[in-house]
Amino acid sequence: MDLLFVILVEVLYAIASLALVSAGLAVVFGMMKVINLAHGEFMMMGGYATIVSVNLGVNVFVAMLIIAPLVVGLIGLVVERLIIRHLYGRLVDTMLATWGLSLFFIGVATMIFGNTTTSITTPITGFAVGDYQINGYNFFIIFVSIILLIGMYALLKATRLGLIARGTMQQSDIAAALGYSPDRIYMATFFCGSALSGFAGAILAPLVGLVPTSGGAYIAKAFITVIAGGPSLIAGLISSSSLFGLVNQIFTFSISPVFGEVALLVAAVILLRLLPQGVTGKFFKGKM
Numbered sequence: 001m002d003l004l005f006v007i008l009v010e011v012l013y014a015i016a017s018l019a020l021v022s023a024g025l026a027v028v029f030g031m032m033k034v035i036n037l038a039h040g041e042f043m044m045m046g047g048y049a050t051i052v053s054v055n056l057g058v059n060v061f062v063a064m065l066i067i068a069p070l071v072v073g074l075i076g077l078v079v080e081r082l083i084i085r086h087l088y089g090r091l092v093d094t095m096l097a098t099w100g101l102s103l104f105f106i107g108v109a110t111m112i113f114g115n116t117t118t119s120i121t122t123p124i125t126g127f128a129v130g131d132y133q134i135n136g137y138n139f140f141i142i143f144v145s146i147i148l149l150i151g152m153y154a155l156l157k158a159t160r161l162g163l164i165a166r167g168t169m170q171q172s173d174i175a176a177a178l179g180y181s182p183d184r185i186y187m188a189t190f191f192c193g194s195a196l197s198g199f200a201g202a203i204l205a206p207l208v209g210l211v212p213t214s215g216g217a218y219i220a221k222a223f224i225t226v227i228a229g230g231p232s233l234i235a236g237l238i239s240s241s242s243l244f245g246l247v248n249q250i251f252t253f254s255i256s257p258v259f260g261e262v263a264l265l266v267a268a269v270i271l272l273r274l275l276p277q278g279v280t281g282k283f284f285k286g287k288m
Contacts, residue, residue, distance in 0.1 A: 002130030007253060013138040015245030016145035017204070019237050021218050022225040023148060024197030030226050030233050031169045032189055034084060035095040039222055040215025041105035042194055046072045046201030047210045048113060051120050060123045060206075068202030069195040076194020080187055088186065102215065109212035117209035137206060144203055148196075153234045165189055224268040230278020239279040244268065 021043070028036045036042075046068040053063035079101065087094045124136040156162035165185055168175040172182040201215075208214065225244060229236020247267045252260030275282045 002132055005129055006132045006134060007249070009134055009138060009142075010253070011246055011249045012142050014249045015241045016142040018221060018225050018241040018245050019145045019149060020141065020200045020203060022222045022229075022237055022241065023152065024193045024195070024200060025222040026226050026229070026233050026237055027193035027196060028190060029223070030229075030231075030236070031165070032088075032186065032193070033091065033169075034088070034190070035091055035098065036193075037095060037098040037219065038079075038102040038105060038215075039098075039197055040217070040219035041102045041109075042072050042076065042197035042215070043201030043204070043218055044109065044210065044212065044215040045075060045105065046198030047205035047208075047214065048109060048118070049198065050202040050205045051118055051210060054120050060120065064202040064205070065199075069199040072198025072201070073191045073195030076197075077187065077191045079194070080190040084190060085183065085186065106212045106215075113212060115211060117211050119209045120206050122206040135207075141203060148199075149234060149238065156233065221264070224265070228268055228271050228275075228278055230275075230280035230282070232280035236278060236280045239283075240271075243271070243279070 024042065025036060025039045028034050028039070049068040049071040050060070050063045053067045054060050058067065083097050083101070084094065087097055122135070122137045124140055126133050126135045126137075128134075156166060164175065164180055165188070168180060168182050168185040169189070172186075175185070176182050200218075221244075225237065225240045228244070229240035244264050244267060248260040248264045250260075251263035271279070
């Protein structure tokens with residue numbers, strides 16, 4: 001029974017982590033159609049913003065929940081104004097530009113922090129369940145991911161701001177005809193997507209040792225989750241994260257963590273072969 005509880009927590013943690021890592025990319029790529037290859041580096045900057053803030057004496061939860069998303073969101077705002085806004089609708093160009101950005105951010109982070117691993121202490125301690133030990137911080141990540149998805153759904157579905165953003169992404173000329181500025185809405189949406197990426201990096205920072213190249217560990221999983229989820233943003237995130245998180249943990253417990261990662265990639269390939277439009281392209285049509 002204890003082992004079953006541990007497995008259940010680890011599966012939920014894997015699902016929550018995938019949703020958290022992919023949320024920012026779902027906004028930037030899923031909504032705005034910007035192939036952001038610097039997504040992992042935005043997460044890396046969120047992690048460093050947290051670590052620097054904590055080392056300066058800021059409360060770790062303030063650093064993770066407020067400072068890191070704000071800092072990375074502002075960096076994303078500058079990037080959007082200087083580069084991305086000139087490339088909307090040009091997928092290959094945005095891909096090349098953001099790839100260059102990722103290299104730039106890695107270089108800057110290396111100059112500032114060096115190649116040594118940096119980390120902070122996990123703010124929530126673990127506890128024992130029978131003969132097993134559970135990381136208490138996993139529950140925090142599960143809770144944060146649930147709140148994040150509910151918040152994104154409420155913002156996009158139940159607020160006028162979300163309605164305007166969704167409408168502009170689909171028909172920017174009609175939004176402009178109704179008096180809204182597509183330029184400002186794209187800018188605000190990219191800010192939110194960048195802030196979500198920084199938020200994810202900040203939340204995961206206490207669990208991993210951070211180096212300037214840490215973002216590379218997240219980019220593939222984020223793209224796979226968003227693409228396999230399909231056109232519906234929230235339903236896609238939940239469905240693909242649940243599927244891949246479950247597959248990953250089944251093989252991790254059965255064989256090893258390495259096989260878990262391989263099984264996740266194989267599951268993604270099979271899913272996209274069977275459902276090229278993603279899970280929500282076949283099911284949950286019209287859902288947010």
